[in-house]
Amino acid sequence: MFDSAMAYQYQPCFFLLLFLLFSVNASVLAFQKRSKISAVDLAALSAIKDCLTDIPGSRFFSTWDFTAPDPCSSFTGVTCGFNDRVTILSLGTGLSDSPGLAGSLSPALSNLTQLTQLILFPGLVTGPIPPQLGQLTSFRVISLTNNRLTGPIPPSFSTLPFLHTLDLSSNRLTGSIPQGLMKLPSLKVMVLSWNELTGELPRTVSAQLLHLDLKKNKISGLLPRLPSTVRYLSVSENWMWGPLKALESLSKLVYLDVSMNQFSGPIPSSLFLNPSLTSLFLQRNNLSGGLPSSIKMDPTFQSYGGQGSIVDLSHNFITGDITPFLAGVETLFLNNNHFTGSVPEEYVKSVYDGTTKTLYLQHNYLSRFPLPQGSTLPDTVSLCLSYNCMVPPVEISACPASAGSQPSRPQLQCSVFTHRGFTN
Numbered sequence: 233m234f235d236s237a238m239a240y241q242y243q244p245c246f247f248l249l250l251f252l253l254f255s256v257n258a259s260v261l262a263f264q265k266r267s268k269i270s271a272v273d274l275a276a277l278s279a280i281k282d283c284l285t286d287i288p289g290s291r292f293f294s295t296w297d298f299t300a301p302d303p304c305s306s307f308t309g310v311t312c313g314f315n316d317r318v319t320i321l322s323l324g325t326g327l328s329d330s331p332g333l334a335g336s337l338s339p340a341l342s343n344l345t346q347l348t349q350l351i352l353f354p355g356l357v358t359g360p361i362p363p364q365l366g367q368l369t370s371f372r373v374i375s376l377t378n379n380r381l382t383g384p385i386p387p388s389f390s391t392l393p394f395l396h397t398l399d400l401s402s403n404r405l406t407g408s409i410p411q412g413l414m415k416l417p418s419l420k421v422m423v424l425s426w427n428e429l430t431g432e433l434p435r436t437v438s439a440q441l442l443h444l445d446l447k448k449n450k451i452s453g454l455l456p457r458l459p460s461t462v463r464y465l466s467v468s469e470n471w472m473w474g475p476l477k478a479l480e481s482l483s484k485l486v487y488l489d490v491s492m493n494q495f496s497g498p499i500p501s502s503l504f505l506n507p508s509l510t511s512l513f514l515q516r517n518n519l520s521g522g523l524p525s526s527i528k529m530d531p532t533f534q535s536y537g538g539q540g541s542i543v544d545l546s547h548n549f550i551t552g553d554i555t556p557f558l559a560g561v562e563t564l565f566l567n568n569n570h571f572t573g574s575v576p577e578e579y580v581k582s583v584y585d586g587t588t589k590t591l592y593l594q595h596n597y598l599s600r601f602p603l604p605q606g607s608t609l610p611d612t613v614s615l616c617l618s619y620n621c622m623v624p625p626v627e628i629s630a631c632p633a634s635a636g637s638q639p640s641r642p643q644l645q646c647s648v649f650t651h652r653g654f655t656n
Contacts, residue, residue, distance in 0.1 A: 268302040272343055273318045277303070277310070279340035284323065287331040287356060292324055317346035324353030333357055337381075339364045346370060348394075354378030354402075361400070363388045372418075375399040385410055385424070397421040401445070404428060409451075414439055424449070425466065446470065447489070455490070458482060468492050468513065476500055476519075489513040491544065496520065499545070504557060510541040514548070515565065522552030537561035545569065546592065554579070554598075560587060567592040567616065567635075570649070574600035583613055590614045594635040597621050597649050601628075621646035 278298060286293055295308045304312035311320035321344065324332045332355025341350065342364035349372060350365070357379040365374070366388020373396060374389070381403040389398065390412025398413070401423045408431030409424065419439040425447035432453030437444075443464040454474040455467065462482050466489040475497035476490065483506055491513045498521035503509060537543070537560035544565040551570040558564055559578035575598055582588040584607050591614070593601075598620040609615060609628065616631035617624035618639050 268316055269304050269312060270315075270317050272345075273312075273316075274298070274303060276340045276343035277307070277318070279343075280321075280323075280338045283338040284333045284335035284357070287334050289329075289331045290324070290333065290355075292330065292333060313346060315346070318344045319346050320349040320351075321347060322349075322351040322353070324351075324355055326353040331355065332379075337362055337376075341365060342367050344368070349373040350375070352376040352379060356380060358382065360384075361386055361405075365389070366391055369393060371395050373397045376403070377423075378402040380404055382406065384408075385413070385429075387412065389413060390416065392416065394418050399423040400427070402426040406430070409433065409446075414456075455479070455495070460484065463487070465489070476514075479503060482506075485509045487511040490517070492516045494518055499523070499550075504536050507536070510538065512543045515544040516547040519545070519548040519550060522550065523555045524557070537564075554593075562588060563590040564588060565590070565592045566596070568595040571596040571598055572621075572649075573598065574602065577602055580604060583615055584609065586610045586612060588613070592616045592632075593620065594618045594631060595620075597641070597646060599646075601625075 277296070281293060281296055292308055295306055297306065300306045304310060304316060309322035310318055313319040324330065332353055334356040336357060336359035339362040341362055345368060347368050348370050351373070352375065354377065359381065360383035361376065361381055363386040366386055369392060371392045372394050375397065377399050378401070381400070383405065384407035385400060385405060387410040389395070390410045395416055396418050398419065399421070402425070405427040407429065409429055411434045413419065413422065414434050414437040416439050420441060421443040422441060423443070423445040425445045427449055429449040429451055431451065433451065433456045436457045437459060440459050440461045442461055444462060445464065445466045447466045448469045450471055451467065452471040455472060455476065455478040457478050458465070460481050460483060463484050464487045465482070465485065468489045468491040470493055473494040473496065476495055476499065479488070480500045480502045485506055486508050488503070488509060488511065492515070494517065496518040499514060499519055501524040503512065504524060536557055539562060541561045542563040543558060543561045546565040547568045549570055551572070553573040554566065554571050554575060556576045556578040559576065559582045575593065579588065579591065580602055583591050584604055589612060594616045599622050601617055601622065601624070603625055614630040615628050616635055617628055618631050618635045619641055621641055623640050
């Protein structure tokens with residue numbers, strides 16, 4: 233009797249427990265079925281996809297199934313933060329066997345308001361960069377490279393306080409570089425090379441840049457005053473002119489390329505005081521003056537150059553003697569200048585012991601190359617002495633085709649240049 237009563241008494245509690253368990257499980261299942269991404273972001277991704285398509289051979293969008301329960305996990309190129317908002321969007325894979333995407337960039341990108349990184353891998357994406365991207369103040373990285381983007385760089389990018397890296401290289405962008413970009417407090421890397429940008433740079437770049445690449449554009453004017461933090465600088469193949477005085481304070485440079493412009497005046501001697509500067513490209517300008525004859529080096533500074541170093545001063549108007557301090561450079565181009573006199577023995581030794589692998593001295597007014605007796609030029613060395621005021625040794629003939637077939641200059645040119653400082 234007691235057992236029956238007790239069983240009857242606890243029966244409602246048992247059913248209540250079952251009901252609660254069922255309700256909890258149903259809620260969990262309902263939550264699991266709900267898309268784990270912000271509805272706003274999901275709509276933005278849909279609009280972005282509508283404007284882009286896989287180039288035949290690419291399968292980037294094959295995982296973008298908008299009925300999937302968790303796009304943050306299943307969508308290729310999408311990374312979400314803890315709040316189920318998209319924080320990183322990579323469009324394309326960048327793999328060698330993937331041709332990338334075609335189409336255009338949707339303004340709906342600006343609805344991904346928590347975005348910190350936007351990466352567009354190489355492809356055939358055309359049209360402008362949406363200026364609305366400047367509204368995404370959390371941006372740290374914008375990389376839209378190797379496509380066919382046109383139009384200007386949005387001035388709105390100048391308002392991105394946390395932007396660290398801006399890479400818009402290898403597109404068809406036009407117009408001038410927004411001056412506000414050069415003042416961004418967090419910007420460290422700016423790569424705008426291989427576009428059709430015009431105009432002049434601001435007089436002073438206050439952003440504490442480490443890497444600035446403006447190669448292959450149509451930028452004109454003077455070289456601006458740059459922050460001392462710069463380690464990589466390329467403005468080659470532009471229309472810039474004037475002296476290189478702005479380079480004097482860049483003591484941390486590792487790579488410098490100002491080639492194929494119209495820069496003039498002397499080469500700052502401070503460039504040769506920097507042991508970390510192992511890649512120096514100044515060729516095809518209007519630089520004049522001579523090489524520094526003596527530099528007060530730091531006691532710990534042994535010599536300029538070293539393994540892997542390259543210096544190209546070719547195709548300028550540099551005059552005077554070749555001084556010894558470049559003798560440790562592995563690849564050295566001094567050709568097509570107005571150098572005179574005898575080549576210092578330090579260079580000869582460096583070539584014959586294999587320290588210098590390439591030494592081009594053709595098309596100068598040099599009068600002597602003191603060959604060491606009984607020595608043989610290493611097979612790994614390229615040495616060119618043609619079209620100078622001397623007859624180069626027969627065994628030295630490693631010249632490029634551009635050096636021409638004449639072994640020496642006509643005597644009249646050598647006499648006129650040496651005695652009157654004139655040459656044709």
